[in-house]
Amino acid sequence: VPNILRLIYGEQQTHYIQEDVYVLETNIDDVQGEVLGHVIEKLIENGAKDACAIPITCKKSRPGYILKVISDCENLNSMVDIIFRETGTLGIRSTKTSRFIVPREFKTVTVQINGVDFSVKVKIARDFRGRVVRVKPEYEDLKKISSLTGIPVRELSSMIEEKAKGYLKTS
Numbered sequence: 689v690p691n692i693l694r695l696i697y698g699e700q701q702t703h704y705i706q707e708d709v710y711v712l713e714t715n716i717d718d719v720q721g722e723v724l725g726h727v728i729e730k731l732i733e734n735g736a737k738d739a740c741a742i743p744i745t746c747k748k749s750r751p752g753y754i755l756k757v758i759s760d761c762e763n764l765n766s767m768v769d770i771i772f773r774e775t776g777t778l779g780i781r782s783t784k785t786s787r788f789i790v791p792r793e794f795k796t797v798t799v800q801i802n803g804v805d806f807s808v809k810v811k812i813a814r815d816f817r818g819r820v821v822r823v824k825p826e827y828e829d830l831k832k833i834s835s836l837t838g839i840p841v842r843e844l845s846s847m848i849e850e851k852a853k854g855y856l857k858t859s
Contacts, residue, residue, distance in 0.1 A: 703816030704788040709737060710759045711785055712767055714777040715744065717752030724753060727774045734770060735763035758787075790815060790822075799851045801844070806833050810852045823852045 716724065724741050731739040737758040746752040755775065759767040764782075771780055790813045798805050808829045813822040825848040830841045837844075 704790060706786055706788050708761065708784065708786050710761065710764050710767075711783045712755075712757040712759060712764075712771065713781045713783075714755050714771060714775065714779065715746060715752055716741075716755055716775055716777060717746040717750045719753075719775055723774070724755070727755065727770070730774060731757055731767060731770055734766055735759070736767055795852075795856075797848075797852045797855050799848055801833065801837055801839070801847065804837075808833070808848050808852070810848070812852075812856065820853065820856055823849050823856070825849065825852070 719727075728739045728741065737760060739755070739757045741753040741755055744752050744754055755771065755777075757767055757771065768780055768782075771777060792811055792813050794809055794811055796807050796809050798807055800806075806829075809826040811822075811824045811826070812820060813824075815821050825845055827841075830844050830848070833839070833844055834841045839847075
C-alpha cells in the first residue's frame, strides 16, 4: 500500500556476548620493530582488548605496519594517547563496531610435571550451552614452568591444556 511506513521493532537473539568496541588503526613505516613491540605491550597493559601489527607495503614501496587496536569506550582516549605518544603517528582511524565473544573465566589448576606440582592459571571459554570450547594456559605461567623444567613452552601448553580439560570434566 503506497504512503504507508511499516516499522518492525525487535531485538536480535544471540547466545553469545555482544559488546561495542572501537577499532583503532594507523599505518606506521618509520618505527623500529622493538618500539612497535613495546607499544603493543603497553596498549595491552593499559586495557586494550587486543593489539597487533600487520605487515604492509606503504607508499614509495616502504615496508611498514598497520597497528590495529581493539578498545572499549572507557579506554579509548588512553589508547589514542598511547598510540600518538609512542609511535609519533600523525593520524589514527577509528571505527565503532560490535563483536561477539564467548564467556570466559579463569581458574587455577594444579598439574604435576616430572613429579613436581605447579599451579597454572588457565583461561576457559564456554559456548552458550556451557560446553568448554577452549582451555588456554597463561603464557607467564608457561614461561616460568619452562625455565624450571627445561620443557619447551609449546609442549607445556599442550600438556597443561589436556590436564586442565581432564580436571574440568571431573570437577
